[in-house]
Amino acid sequence: MSAPELAAAHSFAEDWREALEACLSGLSVPAGANLGFVYFSDRYSQDADAILRRLREATAIDEWVGSVGIGICGGGDARVDGGGIAVLVGRFDRASFRVFSGRQPLVGAGASPYFAVVHADPHTPDMPDLVADMAGKVSSGFITGGMSSAREATLQIANGVLSGGISGVAFTDAVAVATRLSQGCSPLPGRYVITQAERNVIGTLDHRPALDVYKEAVGEVLARDLARAAHYVLAGLPVPGREAGDYLVRNVIGIDPKNGLIAINETVEPGRQLLFVRRDGNAARDDLRRMLTELRDALPSPPKGGLYFSCLGRGGNMFGDDSVEPQMIRDTFGDIPLAGFFCNGEISHDQLYGYTGVLTLFL
Secondary structure (H helix, E strand, O other): OOOOEEEEEEEOOOOHHHHHHHHHHOOOOOOOOOEEEEEEEHHHHHHHHHHHHHHHHHHOOOOEEEEEEOEEEEOOEEEEOOOOEEEEEEEOOHHHEEEEOOOOOOOOOOOOOOEEEEEEOOOOOOHHHHHHHHHOOOOOOEEEEEEOOOOOOOOEEEOOEEOOOEEEEEEOOOOOEEEEEEOOEEEOOOOEEEEEEEOOEEEEEOOEEHHHHHHHHHOHHHHOOHHHHHHHEEEEEEOOOOOOOOEEEEOEEEEEOOOOEEEEOOOOOOOOEEEEEEEOHHHHHHHHHHHHHHHHHHOOOOOOEEEEEEEOOOHHHHHOOOOHHHHHHHHHHOOOOEEEEEEOOEEEEOEEEOOOEEEEEEO
8 A cells, every 4th residue: 555645735816817827836746646636616617627627737637526616625724705726636556546427437447446535416316315325336335525516506527527416536445544524513402203204394303393392402592583593503313323423414494383393404204313403613613623633643644635525604604714624634734735625515424414524634
């Protein structure tokens, strides 16, 4: 197993040409580099083909994967709702990775995939099922990544500019990686069983009207303004067979006071457990610090570089500053090559998460 040699650069210039050239001028491409990750602002979407052409021309790297995003992360910096581009390039054993997409399927290509970094279209139906299916195609059962975010059409990069479905790069077990997830919400007391539900509408929890249970969870003050409550108190769906702190956060997207119903952005069935969680910037910061420390202490060697996928609901919305998360990563691991973006849903293991941060390190 040989360690990859990685390098990264970023720029937050508003003009895509200026941002790309600044990025390239600051990028020390390793000799023999053969794989690149690129994340760029959705403000540059219409120029995606030109960006990919220029990257290939300037770096001599043919294989690229990545995504458009409303927010971009590079090094110890991040910016949401502005221009920006971040790249991570590396030299890997050629037989150790394969770029895939709907145009270049992974299965049947002679690869022996162990792990994958993926990017997905949030508008594709049944995405949680597709994520689980993709995880089943790698022998570790583990994938990481994020869903593209954009104000208009979303785009992915996978040796071309694509939309729809899932794309990315799969690695064999010759590439050593370590990955962890950090939650952005704090669980409130209580765990319930969904006793009546149809698709994403929950009728009863523990045989009580779901809205009554929700009001109790949010407290008397927030219960007076349910629209405001839904911004702060969300639904958590524990992942079966995982640790108690592993749950999927889903927004409360509808409330029916007359019938005592609540709706979330996930299809659920009776018998599934549910808890309520509160968006909490301080708790999210503490959990990220814990995750980073545990990951650092578990590594056999310092990381060569990494990818970070955060939720659009985090960044400045949660911490007051878009760069808090990458700064914490830098404080923990040093100035390692790092790139990533703010997602419309984060992918870790075989699940689609929300309000989380997912860090993947190459060792």
